[in-house]
Amino acid sequence: MRHSRTYTYRPARAAPRRADGAVPSLHISRMRLLIVLVAVAAIMLRVGIQLVTLTGETVELNGTSVNLRQMARNEVNSRQVIEPTRGVIRDRAGNTLAMSIEAPWIVVDPTTISDARAADLARELGGVLGMPAAELEAMLTDRTTRYRVIRRWVDPSTARAILESLAAGEMRFSGVFVEYHQRRIYPAGPSGAALLGAVNDEGTGVAGVEAYYDDILRGRAGILTAEIDARAQPIGIGQQELRAANDGIDLELTIDPFIQSLAERELEQAIAIQSADGGVVIVLDVQSGAIRAMASLPSFDPNEYQQYPASVYNLNPATSQVYEPGSTFKAILAAIGLQTGRFSADTQVDDTGEIDRYGYRLGNWNRMANGLLTPGRMLYYSSNVAALQFAEMIGTESFYEYVDRFGFGRPTGVDISAEATGIVSSPASAGWSPIVLSTNGYGQGIAVTPLQLVRAMATIANDGVMMRPYLVERRCRGAECVSTQPRAIKQVVAPDVAQAVQRMLVESANHYAPVVWSEITGQGGDTWLVPGYEVAAKTGTSSIPNGRGGYETDGVIGSVVGFAPAKQARYAILVKIDRPRRDPWGVDTAIPVFQAIAEQLMRYEHIPPDAALAGPGQIAGELVAAHP
Amino acid sequence: MLRQRGGRPDYALLTVVGILIPIGLPMVYSASLVDAITLHDNHLYYVWRQVGAALAGIIGMAVLMRIDLQWLRSQSARFMVLTIVLLILPLALPESMTTVNDARSWIRIGGFSFQPSELAKFALILFVADWLSRRGARVSDFLYGLLPFTGIMAVVCGLVLLGRDLGTTIVIAVIGAVMYFVAGASIVHIAGAVVLAAGAFWSMIALAPHRMARIQAWYDILAHSNGAGYQPLHALYALASGGWFGVGIGQSRQKFAWLPQAHTDAIFAIIGEELGVIGTIGVLVLFGIFAMRGLRIAVRAPDSFSTLVAVGLTAWIVFQALINIAVVTSLIPFTGLTLPFLSYGGTSLMVSLFAVGMLLNISRHTAGTAVEPADDSEARSHAIPYTQRLALWWRNRWARLPGASRRRRAPYR
Numbered sequence A: 001m002r003h004s005r006t007y008t009y010r011p012a013r014a015a016p017r018r019a020d021g022a023v024p025s026l027h028i029s030r031m032r033l034l035i036v037l038v039a040v041a042a043i044m045l046r047v048g049i050q051l052v053t054l055t056g057e058t059v060e061l062n063g064t065s066v067n068l069r070q071m072a073r074n075e076v077n078s079r080q081v082i083e084p085t086r087g088v089i090r091d092r093a094g095n096t097l098a099m100s101i102e103a104p105w106i107v108v109d110p111t112t113i114s115d116a117r118a119a120d121l122a123r124e125l126g127g128v129l130g131m132p133a134a135e136l137e138a139m140l141t142d143r144t145t146r147y148r149v150i151r152r153w154v155d156p157s158t159a160r161a162i163l164e165s166l167a168a169g170e171m172r173f174s175g176v177f178v179e180y181h182q183r184r185i186y187p188a189g190p191s192g193a194a195l196l197g198a199v200n201d202e203g204t205g206v207a208g209v210e211a212y213y214d215d216i217l218r219g220r221a222g223i224l225t226a227e228i229d230a231r232a233q234p235i236g237i238g239q240q241e242l243r244a245a246n247d248g249i250d251l252e253l254t255i256d257p258f259i260q261s262l263a264e265r266e267l268e269q270a271i272a273i274q275s276a277d278g279g280v281v282i283v284l285d286v287q288s289g290a291i292r293a294m295a296s297l298p299s300f301d302p303n304e305y306q307q308y309p310a311s312v313y314n315l316n317p318a319t320s321q322v323y324e325p326g327s328t329f330k331a332i333l334a335a336i337g338l339q340t341g342r343f344s345a346d347t348q349v350d351d352t353g354e355i356d357r358y359g360y361r362l363g364n365w366n367r368m369a370n371g372l373l374t375p376g377r378m379l380y381y382s383s384n385v386a387a388l389q390f391a392e393m394i395g396t397e398s399f400y401e402y403v404d405r406f407g408f409g410r411p412t413g414v415d416i417s418a419e420a421t422g423i424v425s426s427p428a429s430a431g432w433s434p435i436v437l438s439t440n441g442y443g444q445g446i447a448v449t450p451l452q453l454v455r456a457m458a459t460i461a462n463d464g465v466m467m468r469p470y471l472v473e474r475r476c477r478g479a480e481c482v483s484t485q486p487r488a489i490k491q492v493v494a495p496d497v498a499q500a501v502q503r504m505l506v507e508s509a510n511h512y513a514p515v516v517w518s519e520i521t522g523q524g525g526d527t528w529l530v531p532g533y534e535v536a537a538k539t540g541t542s543s544i545p546n547g548r549g550g551y552e553t554d555g556v557i558g559s560v561v562g563f564a565p566a567k568q569a570r571y572a573i574l575v576k577i578d579r580p581r582r583d584p585w586g587v588d589t590a591i592p593v594f595q596a597i598a599e600q601l602m603r604y605e606h607i608p609p610d611a612a613l614a615g616p617g618q619i620a621g622e623l624v625a626a627h628p
Numbered sequence B: 001m002l003r004q005r006g007g008r009p010d011y012a013l014l015t016v017v018g019i020l021i022p023i024g025l026p027m028v029y030s031a032s033l034v035d036a037i038t039l040h041d042n043h044l045y046y047v048w049r050q051v052g053a054a055l056a057g058i059i060g061m062a063v064l065m066r067i068d069l070q071w072l073r074s075q076s077a078r079f080m081v082l083t084i085v086l087l088i089l090p091l092a093l094p095e096s097m098t099t100v101n102d103a104r105s106w107i108r109i110g111g112f113s114f115q116p117s118e119l120a121k122f123a124l125i126l127f128v129a130d131w132l133s134r135r136g137a138r139v140s141d142f143l144y145g146l147l148p149f150t151g152i153m154a155v156v157c158g159l160v161l162l163g164r165d166l167g168t169t170i171v172i173a174v175i176g177a178v179m180y181f182v183a184g185a186s187i188v189h190i191a192g193a194v195v196l197a198a199g200a201f202w203s204m205i206a207l208a209p210h211r212m213a214r215i216q217a218w219y220d221i222l223a224h225s226n227g228a229g230y231q232p233l234h235a236l237y238a239l240a241s242g243g244w245f246g247v248g249i250g251q252s253r254q255k256f257a258w259l260p261q262a263h264t265d266a267i268f269a270i271i272g273e274e275l276g277v278i279g280t281i282g283v284l285v286l287f288g289i290f291a292m293r294g295l296r297i298a299v300r301a302p303d304s305f306s307t308l309v310a311v312g313l314t315a316w317i318v319f320q321a322l323i324n325i326a327v328v329t330s331l332i333p334f335t336g337l338t339l340p341f342l343s344y345g346g347t348s349l350m351v352s353l354f355a356v357g358m359l360l361n362i363s364r365h366t367a368g369t370a371v372e373p374a375d376d377s378e379a380r381s382h383a384i385p386y387t388q389r390l391a392l393w394w395r396n397r398w399a400r401l402p403g404a405s406r407r408r409r410a411p412y413r
Helices: A030-054 A068-076 A115-129 A133-141 A156-167 A208-212 A214-218 A257-274 A302-307 A310-314 A326-340 A375-381 A384-394 A396-405 A434-440 A450-461 A495-512 A514-521 A587-604 B011-040 B045-066 B069-074 B076-092 B116-140 B142-162 B166-182 B187-207 B209-219 B230-242 B267-300 B304-328 B346-363 B376-381 B391-400 B403-412
Strands: A059-061 A064-066 A077-082 A096-108 A148-151 A176-185 A222-227 A240-243 A250-253 A278-285 A291-297 A349-351 A354-357 A360-363 A371-373 A465-467 A472-477 A480-483 A488-491 A536-545 A551-564 A571-578 B107-109 B112-114
Touching: A030 B166, A030 B230, A030 B267, A030 B304, A059 B230, A068 A077, A068 B230, A096 A156, A115 A133, A115 A148, A115 A156, A133 A148, A156 A176, A176 A302, A208 A214, A257 A278, A257 A291, A257 A571, A257 A587, A278 A450, A278 A587, A326 A375, A326 A384, A326 A396, A326 A450, A326 A495, A326 A536, A326 A551, A349 A375, A349 A384, A354 A384, A360 A384, A360 A434, A371 A375, A375 A384, A375 A495, A384 A396, A384 A434, A396 A434, A450 A465, A450 A495, A450 A551, A450 A571, A495 A536, A495 A551, A514 A587, A536 A587, A551 A587, A571 A587, B011 B045, B011 B267, B011 B346, B045 B346, B069 B076, B069 B116, B069 B304, B069 B346, B076 B107, B076 B116, B076 B142, B112 B116, B116 B142, B116 B166, B116 B304, B116 B346, B142 B166, B142 B187, B166 B187, B166 B304, B187 B209, B230 B267, B230 B304, B267 B304, B267 B346, B304 B346
Parallel strands: none
Antiparallel strands: A059 A064, A077 A222, A096 A148, A096 A176, A222 A240, A250 A472, A278 A291, A278 A571, A349 A371, A354 A360, A465 A488, A472 A480, A536 A551, A551 A571, B107 B112
């Protein structure tokens, strides 16, 4: 083609020709070229001025003076708080009771979402999150905030779907952010919930151990200052400074998983059978003060504590609720009397069934007279009339001195938040009258927490030495652990006084054994509550104050407080049942719970049974559970 | 008429380009680093492609420096037709082959892609230069000058605009306007055309919401900082951060995904951030020298066609650069355009170098050494084999060729 092909140059056909047929040649004006050059120079001058202007400290943009350099810095410099991981809570066997995981929140900045897009976005998000689109659209178009949480704790697959869509550059979720926050997980759910408490969405403990130890569980936040790119990733050439986060300290509780589940199971059964309102079981290690079980009902699921009323998750019934101890308090009365020497184990008072004091007629539960009673028999028959007289023998000053020494009316110092102090009247308090002393003798007109009472009982069991109750066995940072040392607070009563009361309480316990055993052995008389062991216990039936100075007529609190074995006691146990429906005294409900826990604890601790300690039809070491 | 043995090319112009490209490569490297690593796992990905385009561009430049302009002139109508076909093609092809960054102005085949609109600038310059120079003094005539000229411009601009490429449309319109002005158009006609173009321009903006948003964002950049004002604002961030002396090469923060298209359209902002006002004014001065040399070549061109070609090419490079820089500095509303010689982009770099090649070609035939033809119609007698039109081997070849070939020189000379 190269050599053969030629071309012909043709002028445009439409070219106008002058009359002579010639096309006037085009004259290029140098002036016009110069004008072009001047125009270029003028534009360049304007651009140059703009470039110099932009170097200024502040620049005017549509009338607003801004520091562009600072704005750029602010965007690039980031200060990121690195959340510490909240400490793990374990029981003494190492099972995890509470732990934190990273879980996603879905948040939006409504100011970046136009009205036109809000409807689409609401539909897309609603589909993924399972929320009504209308509700979402309202949240997306309310531009009063730049940060709105759409849904907390979505499941990871949902978050991943949104993140992948965003990463792929799709528009459907633009404006939506996925944030990871620490979520507190309680693998055992409602078990132990009352003592563990819960953590709110901001990561603060709101109740129980979580609240009490919030400072050390929480840890210290770290800070990462870095220059970031538009995807919020630190940039390679930038300055970075990291103050690492200090994770929270792990706690190992004194809670024994076997004893805790035993307590919860027995309590739950009893409450279910009686349709009771609730109840508490506490098992305390007598020699150390360690809390081995603390069960209460009604419980809640700390994973979703917001779905329960605040009164359920805020208060641990074992430490925060007070009740009148009733007859169980007579054991304390006996110890005070023997310690103060106002009466001895042989001192007798006359139980006439009813007695008049300060214009009131006070009496026994059945109004029956029991005749002359020693302190031991007073406990055995649970005689109000005798207790009243013994309290009067002790006298106001000594009685309240020792009530205080036993720790009533003041917090036990246990490491659980919101501990109640109880209500103890004294001659100094308003509304005092001498009848208060008389009725306090048998546990009326005084309010205690279950933990206060079981600790007082544990003090008697521990030969008069009061231990500080505690819930945290060890605090660990990684593998480094610090153990809590059991701490004796004081010798409340002399060892011989304590031992005398221990012996009295064994007979008291045996007096109630038929509640459990009569059906099995066919014998109605006193027998061993736990065959093979001496177990000490005192029952109580408490009236419930109605808040108008009197008592409710249709409900009681049945309780048992005791310890096992009676000598060299290992465990103090409190059982409290609120408003059993088919048990007017509550005792028939509380005794089997106490008995079941005591007998299984003896076995759990491998304490050898004494073959001599078995009544007719009983075999030392055998379990009631073996008799269906 | 062009001499076969050309004079020396304009070395000053060549030097300007020889400075701009070496400035561009490290800036492209720096600005593209983040994208290159995150998207392609190769920190030199964009740089190698740019170097390849530069080499291809330099070869093209060397060829165009020696090609016979009169032959190009003779083919200008065919080029124009070919270009119009190529401009229609992206509108007809499936979108997957044609759309980049929402502009439907590409043709992509396999791994290669190019923009017909870049070719359109060439074809238009040649065609308009030929057409205007042959119109002669009649250029200023309404019926024979303005009307057909407006028609040509409307067709080309319309097609480019259909490809949603407003920036290139504006550049083409400016090229045409400058050539028309230099060719001696009546000032009244130009004023009328400007009014007409402004009306068309405004209706284009009013019809497309995203263009209207850009205008609003330009007017109040802070209020639109999360939308249409995001890129302009971040370009200003980069320029302001750079100050007088810049933060140093490679030290830009805006390139870390903050400033969109940092290595392409917005590279001037990265130059400002890393090299400061010293760097940006330097670039501006280089384009200023380019304009001076380009127009000097136009003044000294051997014929009116060459003059107009030189004016068109110079206007193209210089005004595209100025519009790009004005956008980056927020002097005018946002529109997507590359900065010639500096921005990443193979097609852009190559055609810019081709333009330089043609300018240098014209510079080799300055009026001082070439005889100006009395009338362009003389060109009709040109009949030369294709191979001989390429001036590359011209010099040695004539000596060895037999007389028949020599005789062909006569009409040419």
